[in-house]
Amino acid sequence: MASTTQFELALELIRPGDVIGLGTGRAAQAFLVELARKVQEGLEIRGVATSQRTEALARTLGIPLIELDEVETVDLTVDGADEIAPNLDLIKGLGGALIREKMVAAASRRFVVVAGPGKEFDRLGGRGVLPVEVVPFAVEHLRRRLLKMGFDSRPRMAKVGAEWFRRGLEGLFLTDNGNPLLEVAVTPDQLANPHEVQRQLHDLPGVVGTGLFLGMAQVALIGPNPVDSQESSAEIARVPSPDFANNYPLRILTAPGVDWDQFRARP
Numbered sequence: 001m002a003s004t005t006q007f008e009l010a011l012e013l014i015r016p017g018d019v020i021g022l023g024t025g026r027a028a029q030a031f032l033v034e035l036a037r038k039v040q041e042g043l044e045i046r047g048v049a050t051s052q053r054t055e056a057l058a059r060t061l062g063i064p065l066i067e068l069d070e071v072e073t074v075d076l077t078v079d080g081a082d083e084i085a086p087n088l089d090l091i092k093g094l095g096g097a098l099i100r101e102k103m104v105a106a107a108s109r110r111f112v113v114v115a116g117p118g119k120e121f122d123r124l125g126g127r128g129v130l131p132v133e134v135v136p137f138a139v140e141h142l143r144r145r146l147l148k149m150g151f152d153s154r155p156r157m158a159k160v161g162a163e164w165f166r167r168g169l170e171g172l173f174l175t176d177n178g179n180p181l182l183e184v185a186v187t188p189d190q191l192a193n194p195h196e197v198q199r200q201l202h203d204l205p206g207v208v209g210t211g212l213f214l215g216m217a218q219v220a221l222i223g224p225n226p227v228d229s230q231e232s233s234a235e236i237a238r239v240p241s242p243d244f245a246n247n248y249p250l251r252i253l254t255a256p257g258v259d260w261d262q263f264r265a266r267p
């Protein structure tokens with residue numbers, strides 16, 4: 001158990017024939033590398049990618065892919081998170097894939113978060129940023145509407161040089177859906193009732209979706225994540241050395257009402 005990583009433990013939840021939701025971000029991609037190894041050894045699964053970036057990496061690694069359109073349910077989704085609250089409410093989407101990630105998670109019988117240190121917060125909003133995807137029409141108008149609701153925001157700008165950041169009009173970052181991403185400043189007090197905030201934001205015409213993933217994750221596996229740069233997929237291919245993994249305790253968090261042993265056994 002000492003040298004088990006969060007990615008190896010997530011792998012143990014997979015059964016032959018499963019459809020696996022493939023998350024986006026460093027932790028999700030480290031899981032992809034482990035999954036690819038199992039596929040090479042003969043494990044038969046099909047993956048549903050949550051972003052173009054993940055799709056490209058999965059293809060490179062030889063993981064068979066299908067579209068979400070082809071299935072009603074995904075057996076297991078493994079994805080990262082930006083914030084994990086004690087009840088496993090999450091903030092996701094700082095990697096820009098929140099809408100597809102949420103669609104795949106919503107279709108999943110089981111949704112497991114893999115994360116490195118630093119993602120756990122006593123209260124949602126601890127990191128101070130909530131990603132919100134909006135339509136490209138009248139972004140400044142939308143920002144003013146948000147400000148009147150008490151939410152300051154700024155549009156994410158395209159990062160030149162990182163291949164997965166698509167450059168949009170006026171230098172805005174655009175998601176895989178072709179939409180800008182607003183980084184909304186939030187505090188734990190503002191997110192004290194995250195369901196209400198979710199409702200308010202969804203009620204605003206022009207908002208496509210938020211990075212609030214409420215009541216969706218059943219398990220979070222927190223452990224070493226050795227990938228500390230998103231600058232190239234070469235970085236992503238780095239996997240934990242046994243020594244690195246040994247130095248971090250693996251922690252298993254469950255949502256209210258979820259028992260790890262039952263979850264793991266999966267009838």
Ligand SMILES: O=C(CO)[C@H](O)[C@H](O)COP(=O)(O)O
Pocket residue numbers: 023024025026027028079080081082091092093094095096097098101
């Ligand atoms: O939601 C996400 C992408 O939209 C990522 O899962 C989240 O940003 C965590 O990424 P990382 O594992 O790189 O810290």
